[in-house]
Amino acid sequence: MTCSLSDYSGTMADIFDVLADGTRRELLLHLLHRAGTASARGEIAVSELVAELGISQPTVSKHLRVLRDHGLVAVREEGQHRYYRLDSGPLDELALWLAPFVTGSPATSSADSDAASTVYVAWAGTDVADRVGRRAAETAHNARAAIGAAQGRLHGAQEKLQGAQKRVVARVQQLPFNE
Numbered sequence: 407m408t409c410s411l412s413d414y415s416g417t418m419a420d421i422f423d424v425l426a427d428g429t430r431r432e433l434l435l436h437l438l439h440r441a442g443t444a445s446a447r448g449e450i451a452v453s454e455l456v457a458e459l460g461i462s463q464p465t466v467s468k469h470l471r472v473l474r475d476h477g478l479v480a481v482r483e484e485g486q487h488r489y490y491r492l493d494s495g496p497l498d499e500l501a502l503w504l505a506p507f508v509t510g511s512p513a514t515s516s517a518d519s520d521a522a523s524t525v526y527v528a529w530a531g532t533d534v535a536d537r538v539g540r541r542a543a544e545t546a547h548n549a550r551a552a553i554g555a556a557q558g559r560l561h562g563a564q565e566k567l568q569g570a571q572k573r574v575v576a577r578v579q580q581l582p583f584n585e
Contacts, residue, residue, distance in 0.1 A: 433479075
């Protein structure tokens with residue numbers, strides 16, 4: 407059965423982002439090594455990954471969750487233990503898409519072409535995400551600037567109020583009934 411990128415929760419750009427992290431690549435290498443052995447269906451416990459990588463359990467779990475969310479690993483729960491194994495489906499799609507660039511020749515079969523174009527469309531669609539991300543960052547910056555300006559005005563108003571309070575206290579003390 408051939409899976410298309412649409413079967414996964416991420417896009418091509420998401421896969422590149424996931425693979426850009428060195429810790430996640432290291433996890434994938436450990437899972438690939440485990441997949442090549444006959445032990446326990448190619449699965450490995452989180453505790454074993456922690457020991458092999460020498461990093462904290464929360465860090466390993468965080469990266470495994472990202473890999474799982476993008477379809478790169480599968481998880482099996484047994485009691486309180488989780489066992490992960492490599493799911494190469496998205497990587498197969500990535501390899502299919504990259505093949506024409508590596509070999510220097512376009513995809514030949516219509517199935518290859520369809521899969522490659524599906525992946526390309528998913529990747530090309532990140533232009534929208536880029537614009538949305540930039541707009542969100544710009545909006546957040548503008549909001550922070552507006553909040554900062556409002557806080558500055560509030561601080562100025564508080565200083566004026568304190569000055570007015572001091573003047574009122576000084577005047578009240580000068581009234582004849584205070585003597």
